[in-house]
Amino acid sequence: MNQKLNETQRKILNTASDLFYQKGTQHVGINEVIATSGVAKRTLYRWFASKDELIEAVMKHRAMQWLEWFEVAVEDRGNTAKDRLLATFDVLEEWYADPSFRGCPFINVVLEIADASHPAHHISMSVRESIRQYVMRLATEAGVREPEAFSQQYLLLIGGASLMATIEGKSDGAGFARNTLSVLIEAG
Template structure:
């Protein structure tokens, strides 16, 4: 990626997350990135493709961030589950308090034919698979159900965090996850 394209992606990511995808136009992205609209279109082709690049980049950064925390948790199955919630808290503190970028994007992009929709849906499928795999380490017989429950706790915590519904919803979700995992640990 050229330096100009990286500036566009970084700027678009910040603006999309802070203001919303529909509220941000290519003129604003180009101006704040210090590029011409021609450069923006040469690098990405369309606003839709900038959105796809933004969501893909955010997802890749989240997966890398999470992998580090899962590695640090070691082999303890319950600790690995809780590491996901701890990572979400740390990510939110570092990358913004508006909740999950994928959930926010889905609120604006609900049409399955939009190219960004596939990125959003795949990220959530990946999270469900991750929670199911982690749940399998905790309780192989109930992995599907426990994985779904953990994902619902995680996603609910992210949404409540973004809405500031009550203090530390991700911490609360972690506490509930700890209780669930504790019940299922042999």
């Protein structure tokens, strides 16, 4: 799907994104997306031929928005690469504390859609890889000895913090992950 969206496409994607995130992709039908967005069935199907195509488009749209938000928020909070690495968990802590937080949408969709060949799974994996690459770049700039291994360790921390926030409904895990990250940075 073209990155240039018209107003109707954006409305459908934003509505579906909100519904999928709030209720889960498997619990939202096309008719609910149509009713909530206020578009005609024919209009939705003009842009998205199936629910799977809609899920894929929503995930691409959400991935682009989330990654941009994350990197901008992190870059705004730190003057050095080390500061920015640590700031990643400050940014995530704020996200986890948001009353609308219902888990990581990329993890959620992988858990909901068991088919590893589904495009949403691949999009979720690409988001994970984008985060890893970003962290690896920051780790390299910060002088971490093994930035590749560090970036993999980081993914464990972010996954654990996200899971804690989802299960416990608290943002504490981000602080614990930030402290662990600080130890990893100092060790490397």
